[in-house]
Each structure stands twice: as C-alpha cells, then as structure tokens.
Amino acid sequence: MIRALLRLLPYLVRVRRQLVLGLECILAATGLSLASPWVLKYVIDGLTTGVDRARLGVYALAVVGLAVADGLFRYLMRSYVIGASRQMEYDLRNDFFAHMERLPQAYFQANRTGDLMSRATSDLSAVRMMVGPAVMYFASTALGFVVAVAIMLWIDVRLTLIALLPLPGVTLGTRYFGKAIHDRFERIQAQLSNLSAVVQEAMAGVRVVRAYRQEPHELARFRAANDEYVARNRGLIGLQAAFYPSLTLCFGLSGLLVLWVGGREVIGGRLTLGEFVAFGRYLVLLSWPLIAFGWVINLVQRGIASWERMLEVLDAPVGEAPHPATRAIAASPVASGRIDARHLTFRYPGAPDDALTDVSFTIEPGTTTAIVGATGAGKSTLVQLLPRLFEPPPGTLFIDGVDVRNQPLASLRASMGAVLQEPFLFSDTVEGNILFGAPDAGDAADRRQRAETAAAMAGVDADVRDFAAGYDTRVGERGITLSGGQKQRVALARALVVDPRILILDDALSAVDTATEERILEHLRGVRQSRTCVIIAHRISTVRDADQILVLEAGRIVERGTHETLVAEGGRYAEMHRRQQLEQELEHA
Amino acid sequence: MSTAVDHAAEDVLGKAYDARLMRRLVAYLRPHTVAVAIAFVAIVIASAVELAQPWITQLAIDHDIATGDIAGLGRLAALLLVLLLAGFAAEYVQTSILQLTGQRIMHTIRMQVYAHYQRLDVQFYDKNPVGRLMTRVTTDVDALNDLFTSGVITVFGDVLVLAGIMIAMLVMSWRLALVAFVVLPAIAWVAYWFRTHVRETYRRVRGLIARLNAFLQEHLTGMATVQLFGQEPRTLDRFERINRDHRDANIDSIFYYAVFYPAIEILAAISSALIIWVGGGWSEQGVVSLGVLVAFLQYSRRFFQPISDLSEKFNIMQAAMAASERIFHILDTTPVIVGPARPVRPAAVRAGRIEFDHVWFAYHDDAFVLRDVSFVVEAGQRIGIVGATGSGKTTIINLLLRFYEVNRGRILVDGVDVREWDLAELRARFGLVLQDVHLFSGSIADNIRLGQQDISNEDVERAARAVHAHAFITARPDGYASPVGERGASLSVGQKQLLSFARAIAFDPAVLLLDEATSSIDAATEALIEDALHVLMAERTVVAIAHRLSTIQDMDRILVIHKGELREQGTHQELVAQRGLYFRLYELQYSKS
Known part of the structure; x- marks a missing residue:
C-alpha cells in the first residue's frame, strides 16, 4: 500500500505549489471560522452586563468581517486543492492512455475493453477523490477539530469532557455504517447484475422461450431475482434509515448535555452566559469534522484500491525493445521489401496449440503472394506477425534480411500498409479516415487530393461522392453507417495513402462484389509492381494472378505454387477452385 | 457500462414535470396510501423536533438560567431528550417506509414491464437490442425510485421546515x-x-x-x-x-x-x-429577551439547507420523468400476434399435419423472403428443406410457430389456421431445435426440462440417454445437477447440441422443427449427433432444415427453396435424377468432403 502511494508521489510533486498554497488557506480559514463564536461570547456577556450600541456595531462588523475573510480563504482553498486534483487527474489519465497505446495486442485480447475503460474513468475518479476532496476535508477537519476542542477545553474542561462523551460514536458510526452500507450496496449491485443476466438470457433466447412456452417460467425466474433484489435493498434500507438519524441523535445528546450541565454551571456562576453560548456554537462546528472523518477514511480506502487497479495496467509490460546491438543495422536498410519466414512456429499466449507450425517461405520484393486456406488455418496470424502486432519468436521472420524482432516498431510499421480483417474505422470524416496514417499531408487542397487519389484506387471514390457531404461525411457512431464493402474499401484507401513498401490485405475485399473487386485489382496492378504484396482471400478470382500462392491448413503450408501449377496438381487448391465454379453456377440458376 | 452511444441517445433530459406521466406514476402510490400517510406524519414530527431545539435553548436561558431554576433546567433537558428520541424514531420510520414503499413500487413496475416483454412479438426483439431492454427494467426503474423516495415526499418536508423556522421566529419576535x-x-x-x-x-x-x-x-x-x-x-x-x-x-x-x-x-x-x-x-x-436572541442566532443558520435541497430535487424529477416516459412507451406497445378470443381446437389430439397454402412473407415492407410457397406435410412424414443461405428456410419455421404473421396465404396445422389456434397449444405441438443452442444458467437437468416440472428426473435421464448425452453428463462431477456456465461456456458445441436434442425429446412434441447446426464438430461427436438425430426423428412429423445433405437423404421428401420460392421437391433419388438445383447442391457438398 505504501509502495503504491509512493508511485503517486510524482504526480503530487507536479502540483505541489497549489497543494501547499491550498493547505495554507485551509489553516487560515479554519482559524478564522473558529474565531467567530468567540465574538458571540463577547456579545452575550456584554448584553448581560450592559454594552453600548457602538460596541455592538463593532461586534456585528467583526462577525461579517470574519465571515468574509473566512469565505475568501475557503474560496482559494477549494480552487487550489480541487484544481490540483483535477490537474493530477489530467496528467494521470494522459499517462494511462499513453501506456495503453504501447501495450501489445495480446494484452487487449486478454483484457476486456470495458474493464480498461473503467480503470481509466471510475477508478481514476476515485484516486482523484483521494487526492482532492479527501485531503482538503482531512486537513480542514483535523485542524478544526483540534483547535475547537482546545478552545472548548480552555473554556471549561469538565463541560468539554462531558459534551464530547457521545461523539466518538459519530466517527465510529460513520465508519461502521459507511462500510456496512458499502458492503450491502455491493451485494445489491451483484444482485442487479443477476437480475440483468436473467433478462439478458430470456431476451437473447426469446425464440426458445416462446417455442417451449416458457413465458410463465421465465416470469417466475424473474420474480425470484426481483424478490431477492428487493430483499437485499431492504437490508440497506434499515441501515440507511438508522444512519443519519443516529448521527443527529449523537449531536443532539451532546447539545443536551451542554444545555443541562452548562446551564447549571452558568447558574452556579462558574461559566458566563456568553461562554455557554459560544461553547454551544463550537460544538456545532465540531459536528462536521466528526462526520467527515469517517467519510474521508472510506474515500482513502477506495482511492487506494482503485490506484492499485490502475497500477496493474501501468505495470503491464509493453512490447519488447529491439536488441541494442542490431538497432544500427535495422535503422539503415536499403528498403526493398523482401520477406523471409524461416521455420516459423507461433502460439498465442495462453493457447493450448500452435497457430502456425514450421512455416517457411520467401517473398521477393515487388511480387505478390496470396495465402488461402480455411477459417482458422493461421492466415491472419501470419500477417499479424509481420508488423509485430503479436511477437514472432526471434530468428523466424525477416524483412530485408533483418529479424523483425530487431527492428524498431515505428520504422517497421511505417514500411507497411495493412487492411486487417473486419477493418476498423474511426468516427471521423471519410477524409480523416483515409488520411489516418498521413495526417500531416500538406494544406487542405493537397490533403483532399491525396484522399481522392487513394479512394479512386480503392474503388470507393464514386461512393464517397454520393454521400451528402462527400469526403467531409462523418462515419461511425455519430455519422452514417457504411456498408461492409464501403468500409473495406475506405480501409484499403487508408493503407494506400501511406505509400507502403509492403501492402497487406487480410480478406480485405470479401464484402465487395466480384465485379467491383476485379476493378480494384486492376487499379492495384500498377501499385503492386513496385511493392511487396501479401493478400489473404477466399475467392480464387482474387488470388489467381499472384506470383505465389500458399495454401495453409491447420497452421502448416500444405501446397505452394502459382494458380496454374496448383490447379494442375489437383490438391486442395484445385478442389477449392472447382467448388467455387459450382457455386457460381448455382448463383446464376 | 453499457455503450456510450446508448447513453448519449437516452440521456436527453426533458421537463421536470409532466402532468400526464405524473398521474400515471401517482397511481402506483395508491395501494400504499397508509404507508405514505404514516411517512407524512413522521416528516411532520421530524421537522417539528428540528425546530424545537433553538426554542428550548431560548426557554432555558430566559427562564431557568436567568432565575437559577436548576429543577426547571432538568425538566427542559428531559423534554429535549424525549424530543430527540422522537425525532430519531420519526426520521427512521419516515426513511424506511418511504424506501420500502419505493422498493415495492419498483418491484411492481419491473414485473409489469417484464411480463409485458413475455407477450411482445418476436419482431419487437428484432428492433430492440437486448441491452436496451435490460436498461428499461434496471436503470430506468431505479431512476423512478429516486422520485418516490427522495422526490415528491421529501419536498414536502423541506417546505415544512422552512415554513416552520419562519413561523417560530415570527412567534418569538x-x-x-x-x-x-x-x-x-x-x-x-x-x-x-x-x-x-x-x-x-x-x-x-x-x-x-x-x-x-x-x-x-x-x-x-x-x-x-x-x-x-x-x-x-x-x-x-x-x-x-x-x-x-x-x-x-x-x-x-x-x-x-x-x-x-x-x-x-x-x-x-x-x-x-x-x-x-x-x-x-x-x-x-x-x-427582546437574551434567550430569543440566542435562538434567533441558531435559527438563522438553518435557512439555507431546505432552500438548497429544493433546487436539487429538480434534477431528480427531470431524470425520473425521462425514465418513466421510456418505461410507459414499452408498456404501451401492444403485441400484434395474440391468440384469438375463441380458439379453434383441432380434432386430433396429436397428429402433426402441416399445410402451407400460397404463403407470402416479408420481414420488412415488401422484400419477400417467401413467395407463394405451398406444400403439405402429412402427419408422421419427414421432410427436409434445403437451399442456399438466405433462401428463406428458417422463415418457414418462424411462421409455423407463429413468431411472425404471414402477409398472404395461410398456414394450417392439423387443419386449423395457425391464427385460429390458441397460441400456447399451437406451440405445444412443436419441438424446436435451433442451430445456435440457447442454454440458460442453471443445471444440466434444468436445461433439459426447462420450467416444465412434470418432466421427472427419470424422463430427463431417459431423454439424455436416447440422444447419447447421458455419458458426458454423468462424467461431470455433479452429473445432471452440474451447473451450465455463462452461455454454456463449459460445454462443447457438440455437447450443447446433444442437450438441445434431449430437451426436444423430453417435451415429446408431435412435430419436430430442426434447424440443423453447421458448425464443424469433431468426428466422434459428429457420429453421436447423426445417430441421435435418428432417434429424435422417430415417430413424429419432422421438418428439418438441413445443411448437411447426408442428414436428409433418407427423408420422405425434400423441398428445395431458392430465392424464396419452392423450386423442386421429391425424394433424394428423384431430385438427383432431375439434375437441377438439388443435384448441384449435392455435388457442391459432396466435393467438400
């Protein structure tokens, strides 16, 4: 826990000036707010013994003056401390996101997006609460408490001890109730997700429910979950209903003791009426620190737990750095785009079986290689290893003769343009998406020009022009929904814009109809001559022109050759070819 | 966290008060009149106690302390103690009653919405994502809860305290x-x-x-x-x-x-x-007396709280109105497909004859997925339906169960139009096996018998044995009582398929509707499934959508659906001899192996 908190220190150091100023303001404000009951003592004592109007005026002005000064310092305190906590939240969130950007794909596979998001948002918020409000309230309440009690002791030791009698109950109560409420709340939340699960199941399986006439049964299941939910809420209700009234009761009892014991002392002349009234006011001022104390402890506990959850992500190792000895070689290759795989065997982290087994091939610069095979044969795995989205074992995969593991990620990936399976577009304009990899491409006209050229090559230019706002049309969540084929073609344009040495198309045109696909391939012919291309496809028409075709099955290369040689061989590729011909005939029936 | 989009669209806040919605909401309070009345009384008491404390200070200073009346001071202290305890009790009663009532009302609304879900058409589910439907019975209902517990009724308390303070001060001086x-x-x-x-x-x-x-x-x-x-x-x-x-x-x-x-x-x-x-x-x-002065100083510090609270209630009301609007929208959606008031009962108790009579159907507008389809399946006959993906095969099953209404033509089951059947009785004739097996959380036995308690443990086991599921079930530590994990995660695809077969057998339907699985399964399980299918199809009418032609080769008849039309029908041999669509499909599949 201490170690975790130490990790937070650098962020606090960055805002130290604000924090220190804030603490100074807390000191000043607390001192001022404790002075005003003392004025009250003079007022009451003055009134009992006789006082002139002018003096009363001075007292009245003193009350207002103290409040104004107090208010000013509280204003500054809040601005400094809470401001500092917001600044820290900002720094921390940036660092958190920057770290996530460096995490390897395997990490995103193993961790749910929703979970990572909640760490970047609600956990971070809990950490901020610990640094901001918790610190502020802790400082001001601890100080307020000590000073108020000191003054009360100074007024009357015995009365103070008696008055404080019921008050430890407040802090203990806040602590106990706070924790118990939190626990029961968790139980309620757990039941809420059970309830949701029941609904989810029945809604997702609505056809089965209806066909087997399980509506009454589902209703009964829901009723049971609903009953339990209400029952757990009842558990909380009892606590909540008792919590605040019992705090009020504790303070009320303190007040009662002051009234009774203090009143007798005033009658006995051991206490002035002014001191009696001021004492009562100090007691009121004590109430807030006592409540806040328990609350602050809960905030800190939650903050630490959340910070530890964030550290789990921040401590996750990022992709490996290249070996220092070979970095020099990698930095200055004569770029050509030759790819070699040598006995490449790969297994996903935590998977029971190899995804690729003993794969070897060479792709000469400027040639096109197609990879075919059934779903799950390892095609996508292979192309994801090239840009090191997943790490191939050292000494198995080489680009321009250099092990990819020894190449800096940035330059390695800069040499490639890839269209992944189910391409991901961002909610941005069409142009923004196409220029995603080359955002700094000159002025507006220049940018548009580049986007259009790439779009034309990817065969999506006409589609984009048909959109209401053309290239400025937003896509995704807040914009229009593109068809699968349009998405793929925009993604293709995006890959072409970066003018890559190696072009990777992973099933990139599967949602595009055959005629359009042929047109696109025609456009690409020119591009392909100056680049190394790796194409994964299911359609024979896409791959038949490739210089080399690799057939993958269960992670192994089982056939290789050109379209003609493979068809002549009569193996799996030939079978696939025949089947597609049949399907085509059926389609036209 | 549900998706951000969902939130953005649903977080639109409107009015804080809408008389029409409010009337409907208040109706839910009616069964709890007594509880609400008690809560009101409790609020009044709690407010009074809050107001009494400065007053007692005033009395103490002016009367007892001024005159040195120690016994009087004791009496006041005793009075204050009683008031404090009364205040505690009143606040406790008020909070717990309001919260409890709120929970009861939420329970009622949740049951209403969920029961309504069970009646709504399958089409409703096509349009509304599951996440949204879940939000209606969870988050939205909770927003309403805030309205009942901290909204309307506590506003009354705030007004009361504020008015009380002012009156007390006016009375004193x-x-x-x-x-x-x-x-x-x-x-x-x-x-x-x-x-x-x-x-x-x-x-x-x-x-x-x-x-x-x-x-x-x-x-x-x-x-x-x-x-x-x-x-x-x-x-x-x-x-x-x-x-x-x-x-x-x-x-x-x-x-x-x-x-x-x-x-x-x-x-x-x-x-x-x-x-x-x-x-x-x-x-x-x-x-004015000194005591009044002190009491005033205490009262003047209490002005602010109720005023500030009142404005806070505005937000709660706003959120609750928006939520209730969405909930009522669901409740106001009327199902289209309901059983007739006077259902026709077919003569046969258990027959299973099916007739499609010039059936046209479209899911949207007039994009027809079935065009003028007519065929008859005699009781006890087994037919297979084949065709490419999207040809309309699954639609036939959807229409038989009356998940959707035909656009033109009619469907007869045992001689009675499906629209004249009692809905539950109609569906009781069928057993449905889908390609995506849906399992519910619960035990394996639960998943075979579902909610049908008259299916005994012996029946469950007999059904499981018949489809060769008994072996893998008893291999689990708890046998039939073993829990099925989230989405059936602990079972293989083939095992899930066998469970769904067992479920169909246990229900012993007159007609079996089979939407056969396409997913590749290991060879051993595949053999088990093939065999189980034969058991399953024995002694009943079968309508099977087949992806593997091997399953239906020995069917009594095979229907070939292509682009929504019934293009060929006959036995396997007849269709192969025709050398038409079926033949090509057959060739396609044959060459796959």
Missing part, C-alpha cells in the same frame, strides 16, 4: 424575525444562481465524460489500427485535447462551488450581525 429575513431573498437568489450554473457546467462535464468514454472505447477497440499506422503520438494528442477540455470544465465548475459555500456563510453571518446589532439594541431596551 416578529420584529426581529423581519430583520433576520432580510437575507432570505439573497439566499434564494444565490441558490438559484448556483444551481443554474452548476447545472450548465455539469451538463458540459457530462458531455465531455461521454466524449472521453467514446474516445476510449473507440481507440481501445481500434488500437491495432492505431499501432499499425504508427499514430500513437497523434492519437494521444487528440486524447489530451478532450482530457484538457474535461479538466477545464471541471475547474470552471470549481468556481461556482468555491463561491457558493462561502457566499452562503457570509449571508448567514450578515443575518447574525443584524440580529446582534439590531436585536442587541432591542435587548438592552428589553424589547
């Missing part, structure tokens, strides 16, 4: 009360100023949080693309911009809080100062 009230308009104005600005910045902050979430969601999902194109620095830049806006919006909102609390304190201090200066003078002249 109306002149000094008027002096103290000078700051009231200013307090109200400050509270109003604060609420409007805070609401504004809160909205801004919430919008930015939504943007942060959307950005995170999008870029965590698309991180591979970001990394591939080396756009980490630029993406971080964009994230920083949103993050900065979020920070600045929050810092802006600090200003209002930082001004608000001190401003209220200063106003309270001004009120105190006036009481001291004016009241002190009057006290010298004997117009």
Whole structure:
C-alpha cells in the first residue's frame, strides 16, 4: 500500500505549489471560522452586563468581517486543492492512455475493453477523490477539530469532557455504517447484475422461450431475482434509515448535555452566559469534522484500491525493445521489401496449440503472394506477425534480411500498409479516415487530393461522392453507417495513402462484389509492381494472378505454387477452385 | 457500462414535470396510501423536533438560567431528550417506509414491464437490442425510485421546515424575525444562481465524460489500427485535447462551488450581525429577551439547507420523468400476434399435419423472403428443406410457430389456421431445435426440462440417454445437477447440441422443427449427433432444415427453396435424377468432403 502511494508521489510533486498554497488557506480559514463564536461570547456577556450600541456595531462588523475573510480563504482553498486534483487527474489519465497505446495486442485480447475503460474513468475518479476532496476535508477537519476542542477545553474542561462523551460514536458510526452500507450496496449491485443476466438470457433466447412456452417460467425466474433484489435493498434500507438519524441523535445528546450541565454551571456562576453560548456554537462546528472523518477514511480506502487497479495496467509490460546491438543495422536498410519466414512456429499466449507450425517461405520484393486456406488455418496470424502486432519468436521472420524482432516498431510499421480483417474505422470524416496514417499531408487542397487519389484506387471514390457531404461525411457512431464493402474499401484507401513498401490485405475485399473487386485489382496492378504484396482471400478470382500462392491448413503450408501449377496438381487448391465454379453456377440458376 | 452511444441517445433530459406521466406514476402510490400517510406524519414530527431545539435553548436561558431554576433546567433537558428520541424514531420510520414503499413500487413496475416483454412479438426483439431492454427494467426503474423516495415526499418536508423556522421566529419576535429575513431573498437568489450554473457546467462535464468514454472505447477497440499506422503520438494528442477540455470544465465548475459555500456563510453571518446589532439594541431596551436572541442566532443558520435541497430535487424529477416516459412507451406497445378470443381446437389430439397454402412473407415492407410457397406435410412424414443461405428456410419455421404473421396465404396445422389456434397449444405441438443452442444458467437437468416440472428426473435421464448425452453428463462431477456456465461456456458445441436434442425429446412434441447446426464438430461427436438425430426423428412429423445433405437423404421428401420460392421437391433419388438445383447442391457438398 505504501509502495503504491509512493508511485503517486510524482504526480503530487507536479502540483505541489497549489497543494501547499491550498493547505495554507485551509489553516487560515479554519482559524478564522473558529474565531467567530468567540465574538458571540463577547456579545452575550456584554448584553448581560450592559454594552453600548457602538460596541455592538463593532461586534456585528467583526462577525461579517470574519465571515468574509473566512469565505475568501475557503474560496482559494477549494480552487487550489480541487484544481490540483483535477490537474493530477489530467496528467494521470494522459499517462494511462499513453501506456495503453504501447501495450501489445495480446494484452487487449486478454483484457476486456470495458474493464480498461473503467480503470481509466471510475477508478481514476476515485484516486482523484483521494487526492482532492479527501485531503482538503482531512486537513480542514483535523485542524478544526483540534483547535475547537482546545478552545472548548480552555473554556471549561469538565463541560468539554462531558459534551464530547457521545461523539466518538459519530466517527465510529460513520465508519461502521459507511462500510456496512458499502458492503450491502455491493451485494445489491451483484444482485442487479443477476437480475440483468436473467433478462439478458430470456431476451437473447426469446425464440426458445416462446417455442417451449416458457413465458410463465421465465416470469417466475424473474420474480425470484426481483424478490431477492428487493430483499437485499431492504437490508440497506434499515441501515440507511438508522444512519443519519443516529448521527443527529449523537449531536443532539451532546447539545443536551451542554444545555443541562452548562446551564447549571452558568447558574452556579462558574461559566458566563456568553461562554455557554459560544461553547454551544463550537460544538456545532465540531459536528462536521466528526462526520467527515469517517467519510474521508472510506474515500482513502477506495482511492487506494482503485490506484492499485490502475497500477496493474501501468505495470503491464509493453512490447519488447529491439536488441541494442542490431538497432544500427535495422535503422539503415536499403528498403526493398523482401520477406523471409524461416521455420516459423507461433502460439498465442495462453493457447493450448500452435497457430502456425514450421512455416517457411520467401517473398521477393515487388511480387505478390496470396495465402488461402480455411477459417482458422493461421492466415491472419501470419500477417499479424509481420508488423509485430503479436511477437514472432526471434530468428523466424525477416524483412530485408533483418529479424523483425530487431527492428524498431515505428520504422517497421511505417514500411507497411495493412487492411486487417473486419477493418476498423474511426468516427471521423471519410477524409480523416483515409488520411489516418498521413495526417500531416500538406494544406487542405493537397490533403483532399491525396484522399481522392487513394479512394479512386480503392474503388470507393464514386461512393464517397454520393454521400451528402462527400469526403467531409462523418462515419461511425455519430455519422452514417457504411456498408461492409464501403468500409473495406475506405480501409484499403487508408493503407494506400501511406505509400507502403509492403501492402497487406487480410480478406480485405470479401464484402465487395466480384465485379467491383476485379476493378480494384486492376487499379492495384500498377501499385503492386513496385511493392511487396501479401493478400489473404477466399475467392480464387482474387488470388489467381499472384506470383505465389500458399495454401495453409491447420497452421502448416500444405501446397505452394502459382494458380496454374496448383490447379494442375489437383490438391486442395484445385478442389477449392472447382467448388467455387459450382457455386457460381448455382448463383446464376 | 453499457455503450456510450446508448447513453448519449437516452440521456436527453426533458421537463421536470409532466402532468400526464405524473398521474400515471401517482397511481402506483395508491395501494400504499397508509404507508405514505404514516411517512407524512413522521416528516411532520421530524421537522417539528428540528425546530424545537433553538426554542428550548431560548426557554432555558430566559427562564431557568436567568432565575437559577436548576429543577426547571432538568425538566427542559428531559423534554429535549424525549424530543430527540422522537425525532430519531420519526426520521427512521419516515426513511424506511418511504424506501420500502419505493422498493415495492419498483418491484411492481419491473414485473409489469417484464411480463409485458413475455407477450411482445418476436419482431419487437428484432428492433430492440437486448441491452436496451435490460436498461428499461434496471436503470430506468431505479431512476423512478429516486422520485418516490427522495422526490415528491421529501419536498414536502423541506417546505415544512422552512415554513416552520419562519413561523417560530415570527412567534418569538416578529420584529426581529423581519430583520433576520432580510437575507432570505439573497439566499434564494444565490441558490438559484448556483444551481443554474452548476447545472450548465455539469451538463458540459457530462458531455465531455461521454466524449472521453467514446474516445476510449473507440481507440481501445481500434488500437491495432492505431499501432499499425504508427499514430500513437497523434492519437494521444487528440486524447489530451478532450482530457484538457474535461479538466477545464471541471475547474470552471470549481468556481461556482468555491463561491457558493462561502457566499452562503457570509449571508448567514450578515443575518447574525443584524440580529446582534439590531436585536442587541432591542435587548438592552428589553424589547427582546437574551434567550430569543440566542435562538434567533441558531435559527438563522438553518435557512439555507431546505432552500438548497429544493433546487436539487429538480434534477431528480427531470431524470425520473425521462425514465418513466421510456418505461410507459414499452408498456404501451401492444403485441400484434395474440391468440384469438375463441380458439379453434383441432380434432386430433396429436397428429402433426402441416399445410402451407400460397404463403407470402416479408420481414420488412415488401422484400419477400417467401413467395407463394405451398406444400403439405402429412402427419408422421419427414421432410427436409434445403437451399442456399438466405433462401428463406428458417422463415418457414418462424411462421409455423407463429413468431411472425404471414402477409398472404395461410398456414394450417392439423387443419386449423395457425391464427385460429390458441397460441400456447399451437406451440405445444412443436419441438424446436435451433442451430445456435440457447442454454440458460442453471443445471444440466434444468436445461433439459426447462420450467416444465412434470418432466421427472427419470424422463430427463431417459431423454439424455436416447440422444447419447447421458455419458458426458454423468462424467461431470455433479452429473445432471452440474451447473451450465455463462452461455454454456463449459460445454462443447457438440455437447450443447446433444442437450438441445434431449430437451426436444423430453417435451415429446408431435412435430419436430430442426434447424440443423453447421458448425464443424469433431468426428466422434459428429457420429453421436447423426445417430441421435435418428432417434429424435422417430415417430413424429419432422421438418428439418438441413445443411448437411447426408442428414436428409433418407427423408420422405425434400423441398428445395431458392430465392424464396419452392423450386423442386421429391425424394433424394428423384431430385438427383432431375439434375437441377438439388443435384448441384449435392455435388457442391459432396466435393467438400
């Protein structure tokens, strides 16, 4: 826990000036707010013994003056401390996101997006609460408490001890109730997700429910979950209903003791009426620190737990750095785009079986290689290893003769343009998406020009022009929904814009109809001559022109050759070819 | 966290008060009149106790302390003790009754919505994503709960306390009360100023949080693309911009809080100062007593709370109105497909004859997926339906179960139009086996018998044995009582398929509807499934959508559906001899192996 908190220190150091100023303001404000009951003592004592109007005026002005000064310092305190906590939240969130950007794909596979998001948002918020409000309230309440009690002791030791009698109950109560409420709340939340699960199941399986006439049964299941939910809420209700009234009761009892014991002392002349009234006011001022104390402890506990959850992500190792000895070689290759795989065997982290087994091939610069095979044969795995989205074992995969593991990620990936399976577009304009990899491409006209050229090559230019706002049309969540084929073609344009040495198309045109696909391939012919291309496809028409075709099955290369040689061989590729011909005939029936 | 989009669309806040919705909501309070009445009484008592304390201070100072009456002071202290305990009890009763009533009402509304879900058409589910339907019975209902527990009724309490303070002060000394009230308009104005600005910045902050979430969601999902194109620095830049806006919006909102609390304190201090200066003078002249002065100083500090609380209630009301609108929208959706008032009963108790009579059907508008389809399946006959993906095969099953209504033509089951059948009885004739097996959380036995309690353990086991599921079930530590994990995670695809067969057998339907699985299964399980299928199809009418032609080769008849039309029918041999569509499909599949 201490170690975790130490990790937070650098962020606090960055805002130290604000924090220190804030603490100074807390000191000043607390001192001022404790002075005003003392004025009250003079007022009451003055009134009992006789006082002139002018003096009363001075007292009245003193009350207002103290409040104004107090208010000013509280204003500054809040601005400094809470401001500092917001600044820290900002720094921390940036660092958190920057770290996530460096995490390897395997990490995103193993961790749910929703979970990572909640760490970047609600956990971070809990950490901020610990640094901001918790610190502020802790400082001001601890100080307020000590000073108020000191003054009360100074007024009357015995009365103070008696008055404080019921008050430890407040802090203990806040602590106990706070924790118990939190626990029961968790139980309620757990039941809420059970309830949701029941609904989810029945809604997702609505056809089965209806066909087997399980509506009454589902209703009964829901009723049971609903009953339990209400029952757990009842558990909380009892606590909540008792919590605040019992705090009020504790303070009320303190007040009662002051009234009774203090009143007798005033009658006995051991206490002035002014001191009696001021004492009562100090007691009121004590109430807030006592409540806040328990609350602050809960905030800190939650903050630490959340910070530890964030550290789990921040401590996750990022992709490996290249070996220092070979970095020099990698930095200055004569770029050509030759790819070699040598006995490449790969297994996903935590998977029971190899995804690729003993794969070897060479792709000469400027040639096109197609990879075919059934779903799950390892095609996508292979192309994801090239840009090191997943790490191939050292000494198995080489680009321009250099092990990819020894190449800096940035330059390695800069040499490639890839269209992944189910391409991901961002909610941005069409142009923004196409220029995603080359955002700094000159002025507006220049940018548009580049986007259009790439779009034309990817065969999506006409589609984009048909959109209401053309290239400025937003896509995704807040914009229009593109068809699968349009998405793929925009993604293709995006890959072409970066003018890559190696072009990777992973099933990139599967949602595009055959005629359009042929047109696109025609456009690409020119591009392909100056680049190394790796194409994964299911359609024979896409791959038949490739210089080399690799057939993958269960992670192994089982056939290789050109379209003609493979068809002549009569193996799996030939079978696939025949089947597609049949399907085509059926389609036209 | 549900998706950010969902939230953005559903977080639109409208009016805080809508008479039409309110009337409907208040109706839910009616069964709880007594509880609500008790809560009201409790609020009145709690408010009174809160008001009494400064009064007792006044009495103590003016009467007992001034005259040195120790016994009187004791009596006052005893009175205060009684009041404190009464206040505690009243507050406890009020909170627990209100919360409890709220929970009961939520329970009722949740049951209503869920029961309505069970009646709504399958088409409704095509249009509404599951996540949204879940939100209606969870988050939305909880928003209503706030309305019942901390909304309407506690507003009453706030008004009561505020009025009580003012009356108490007026009674003690109306002149000094008027002096103290000078700051009231200013307090109200400050509270109003604060609420409007805070609401504004809160909205801004919430919008930015939504943007942060959307950005995170999008870029965590698309991180591979970001990394591939080396756009980490630029993406971080964009994230920083949103993050900065979020920070600045929050810092802006600090200003209002930082001004608000001190401003209220200063106003309270001004009120105190006036009481001291004016009241002190009057006290010298004997117009007001010292005790009244002290009591006033205590009262003047309590003005603010109720005023501030009142404006806070506005937000709760707003959220509740929006939620109730959405809930009522569901409740007001009427199902189209319902059983007739006087259903026709077919003569046969268990027959299973099916007739499609010139059936046309479209899911949307007139994009027909079935065009003029007619065929008859005699009781006990087994037919297979084949065709390419999207040819309309599954639709036939959907229509038989009357999940959807035909556009033209009619479907007869045992001679009676499906629209004239009692819905439950119609569906009881069928057993459905889908390709995506849906399992419910619960035990394996639960998943075979579902909610049908008259299916005994022996029946369950017999069904499982018949489809060769018994072996893998008993291999599990708890046998039939073994839990099925989330979405059946602990079972293989083939095992799930066998369970769904067992389920169909246990229900012993007259007609078996089979939408056969396409997913590849290991050879051993495949053999088991083939064999189980034969058991399953024995002694009943079968309509099987087949993807593997081997399953249906020995069917009594095979229907070939192509682009929504019935193009060929006959036995396997006849169809192969025709050398038409079926033959090509057959060839296609044959060459796959």
